Amino acid sequence: MGVCMTTASTMGRRRRTLWGLMAVSAIGIAAFAVPPYLSGDPANSNLAINPDATLHFLSLVVHAVPSGLALLIGPLQFLTPLRDRHPRLHRIAGRVYMVSVVCGSLAALFAATFSVSGFPAQVAFYVLTAAWLYSLVQAYRCIRRGEVRLHRIWMIRNYALTFAAVTLRVYLVIGMVLSKQYTWLTFEDVYTASVWASILINVIVAEYVIVQGIVASTARRRRRESA
Ligand code: HEM
Secondary structure, eight states: OHHHHHHHHHHHHHHHHHHHHHHHHHHHHHHHHSGGGTSOOGGGOSSOOOTTOTTHHHHHHHHHHHHHHHHHHHHHHTOHHHHHHOHHHHHHHHHHHHHHHHHHHHHHHHHHHHOOSOHHHHHHHHHHHHHHHHHHHHHHHHHHTTOHHHHHHHHHHHHHHHTHHHHHHHHHHHHHHHHHHSTTOOHHHHHHHHHHHHHHHHHHHHHHHIIIIIIHHHHHHHHHHHO
C-alpha cells in the first residue's frame, strides 16, 4: 500500500513536471514564432518568401495565427482538474482548438505548396497536415459517440502533431549549432531532417504516453480491483 502510494505520487509529480515543460515550451514557441506574422509585413517573415506566389505570405499569416492558438490551448485541455471542474470551459476551448486546427491546416496546405524549402520538406508538411486533420476528426467522432477514453487517445496523438511546431524549432537550433562544427551540413539538410524528425519522434512519444498512461494504468487498476 505504502509503495503503491509513493509510486502514484512520484508519477503525479513526474506528470506535472512534464506538463509544465510542455506548456512553457508551447508558450515560448508561440510567443517567438507567431508575432512576425501579426505585423502583416512580408519583410518580417522568418521564412524566405516565394517570389512567384503573391499569396505565400498571406498563407503563412493565416496558418501561423490559428496554429499558435491551438498550440496554446492544447496543454489546458489535458489538465484533469480543469476538465472535471469546468466541463463547459473544456468544451468551449475544445471547439476553439478544433476550428484553429482546421484553419491552420488548410492554410498549411497553401504554405507547403508555395514553400521554397525543398520537396522533401514539402512532402513532410503534407503528411503532417493529413495526420493533423485525421486525428482531429477521429477525436471529434469519438467524443460525439461518448467514447471518452478513445477521445483522449486521439487528442494525445493530435496534440503531439501540433507540438511538432516546438520540437521542429528545437531540432533546428541543435542542427544549426552542429552545422558550425560539421560544415558540410547545409541549412536545407538541417531543416528537412528537423521537419521529419519532429513528426516521427513526436508520434513515437505520443504512442509511448498512450500505452504507459492509459493502457498500462487501466491494467494496473484492473489488477488492483481483482486483488
Ligand atoms: C502540426 C501541423 C502543422 C503543419 C502541417 C504546418 C505547416 C507549415 C508549413 C508548410 C509552413 C511553411 C514552411 C516552409 O515553407 O518551409 C509552416 C510555417 C510556419 N508555421 Fe506551421 N505547421 C503546423 C503547425 C504549426 C503550429 C502549431 C504553429 C504554432 C506556432 C505553427 C507556426 C508556423 C509559423 C510561425 C510558420 C512560419 C515559419 C516561421 O517563421 O517559423 N505551425 N508551417
